[in-house]
Amino acid sequence: MTNSDEVATVRPLTLAWVRRHLEAGERIVGAEVLHGGATADMRRLTVGTRDGGTRYLVLRSFVDPTRQGPAEDLLHREADALTTLTGSGADVAAPGLVAFDPVAAHCEYPSLLMSHLPGRVVLDDEGLETRVPLLARQLLAIHAVRPAVRPREYVALSTADTAVVPESADAAAWAAAIDVIRRPAPRYEGRFLHRDFQPGNVLFDPPPEDPAGAAAVARITGVVDWAAASWGPADLDVAHCATNLALLHGPEWGLRFTAAYQEAGGVLAAAADERLYWQVRVPLAFSEEVQWVARPWQEAGRTELTTQAVEQRLDAYLISLMEAAG
Template sequence: MTNHDEAADVRPLTLAWVSRHLEVGERIVRIEVLHGGVTAEMRRLTIGTQDGTTRDLVLRSFVDPFYLGHAEDWLNREADALSLLTGTGVPAPGLVAVDPTAGHCEYPSLLMTHLAGRTVLDDAGVETRVPLLARQLVAIHALRPAERPREYVGLTTADTVVTPKGADEAAWATAIGVIRRSAPPYEGRFLHRDFQPGNVLFDVPPPVPAGARITGVVDWAATCWGPADLDVAHCSTNLALLHGPAWGPRFAQAYEEAGGGLAAAASERLYWQVRDALACSEEVQLVAQPWRKAGRTELTTRAVEERLDAYVTALMDALG
């Protein structure tokens, strides 16, 4: 077995657990770190098969003490989601095994199939990718599982919002006032809950970005039941921070053009847009870090804060 680097090593108990879930005659021949995750360690495992070919699996392990308290819940939810998605046409990994309580591994872990493709975070080609993202999210929201996942949980409150330094204080005060109101009524949908460019894999054949296609959607640990507006708002916020504030409203428009349904009243749509944007204010540093590691070095914490301020201000300007 060879490793791409020493950091790729899989711990002994986990390695033994993975090996028990391989086919007869298979063995791990290569381990490689996958970058971009925030909450868990990700490893790509190349498996040598009995007939001399290879296949890839992905190992997800929660090792950070800050996230260990959530690991059992997140891994169970992801395992349930991956099982539900099998055969639906939504390009998600296949579940191989899960150890949510670290009964066999050193840390809570999940083993799944590997999907082809890569995340694409560059500005170039975003106008092509946004309609693809919208159509994929419409397909996810069209799922009607026999057993619904749990109801969504709000990720912020009016009292925990962090107003960026130098932000338009009047706009932010108005935005905070929006989410002090009760959530509007909604028709529930199956939500990914973290649908955004960092969790979508693309095949982008060079040198024609227009030929891009989605090959996978990953990280289903936050799957829940709630308003379609919430998933749309989350992707809108991420696009606004990655590519500029104008891309937030453009994604909502693309979602509707793809056949997706949003809240009928503009005030109700605004509630979900603002709720997600303000939730991001509490973790700007965590949001920006994987983007910089992926090559978007200009997206410093401060730069992302400024884009968030501009986006929130634009939402409030639209309110009139």
């Protein structure tokens, strides 16, 4: 499909809205569907500048209802988070907000237009040993952000009664974990949360191959998808990323990420039972939507991560958390 054909796939009202937010003399010359997103349609737009160059924008449109809540709320949260991060002085690279239409007043669907960040998502096992500390330090930098206006409190999307125990799972371990989250949530010191911080939302600039054989180091070039940004315990963000790593790469990597966050200076709940509450809450939430969680990874090339394979890793990770807690 040519660039002009791709541009034609952007709905007419949305295309006209985007054009109104370009600089004088600019035009849209291409569009590319971005895969890997689970809650919205994403497109990278190529903009021809008046000096003959190009730049990129990213268009996010909520076409279908989401489990995370109304599109209007998600877009307001993302816009607020991007505004907070711009000029905050934090060591967090996030897209710049260009415009947003949370109620589809001008577009066919609720949409947000933002700047494009360099880099790419890396989901491979290779180089994971190096990336995990980088992820931990990046999350710590996010938690250090002090917004002028506090975002809304985090929302727990699951309960003890909605957890789905996978077939062939360790029933005793799952029952014990479910009992953990039947208790009231522990008190916590609030932090600015990304709320979906995980490898699929982090862009890396992989190191170039060095002909001399010197060890080059990857670096993080940006963090995307701030639609769930909220206020809550650091433990929740850590548990979310740890669970994603456990499912992508194996249960031990979830535990290693939690340790890496603490080694970087991150502070989690002081009491072991309070840490366990947040650690198991996320895997139990994932149990309700394993197929949905695995789909973006499969689309990105990790075809071995079938629903069954992810369920097995989820079971193994939950068991490891319960065993570590004694």
